[in-house]
Amino acid sequence: MARWNKIKAWDYRRCNLALSLYLDGWGSMKRRVIEMIEAHGHSLVTAQHDTTFEFTKEENLTAKGDCILAVRASKGARDLSKEFKKLATRNGSRIVIMISVDGVTETAEGRGCASLTFAHETDIVARRSLFTCGRTAMIRSSKAAGDFSRALIRKLAKPGAIVQITMVAEF
Numbered sequence: 617m618a619r620w621n622k623i624k625a626w627d628y629r630r631c632n633l634a635l636s637l638y639l640d641g642w643g644s645m646k647r648r649v650i651e652m653i654e655a656h657g658h659s660l661v662t663a664q665h666d667t668t669f670e671f672t673k674e675e676n677l678t679a680k681g682d683c684i685l686a687v688r689a690s691k692g693a694r695d696l697s698k699e700f701k702k703l704a705t706r707n708g709s710r711i712v713i714m715i716s717v718d719g720v721t722e723t724a725e726g727r728g729c730a731s732l733t734f735a736h737e738t739d740i741v742a743r744r745s746l747f748t749c750g751r752t753a754m755i756r757s758s759k760a761a762g763d764f765s766r767a768l769i770r771k772l773a774k775p776g777a778i779v780q781i782t783m784v785a786e787f
Contacts, residue, residue: 648786649700653740655686657717657777663761663769667745669724670761671781673738683741683761685715685772686779693734693741693753696783703785704728704753711754713742714782715764717771724759728785740783753783 658677663669665683673689696704703709709728714721724742735750742754771777 646787647703648784649697649703651696651700651783653689653691653781655689655779655781657772657774657779658687659773659775661685661769661773663764665761667760668741668743669759670739670741685761692738693736693751696734700785701734703787705730705732706787709785709787712784713754716780717768717777720768720771722764722768724757726754726757729755
């Protein structure tokens with residue numbers, strides 16, 4: 617977390633401005649909670665999975681992990697704030713995940729639901745489906761790993777890359 621605090625204030629403001637512009641279309645939403653996560657790239661990031669994408673606190677990645685976008689994340693599902701979990705577990709809540717690395721930013725949006733438990737210690741998973749487990753943080757995702765641009769994936773595949781993940785829950 618200390619590294620996140622060292623990120624230039626300009627980057628943080630730019631990220632928040634982009635999120636505000638993206639979310640302003642949701643005028644009927646009343647409450648918003650934002651989670652900031654720092655993670656790292658890995659040379660084995662391929663992002664080819666067609667139903668999920670994931671961030672993990674684990675340091676290593678194998679070729680089988682084709683849904684994993686970043687490793688060494690500062691938070692797993694269990695570490696997300698109580699406020700975030702409270703909003704995300706309301707049926708009808710909206711969740712947005714913004715991924716930024718080396719000047720490239722992409723966003724996926726989906727839904728929360730009452731069956732989200734946020735119990736997993738190391739992983740955060742977004743799913744296109746309605747399936748939930750302790751790792752799931754978002755269902756009905758607009759994107760899976762394979763839908764992110766190859767420009768973003770090339771940057772995520774650099775071991776030294778610092779990945780900024782912003783998760784927003786609104787209801």
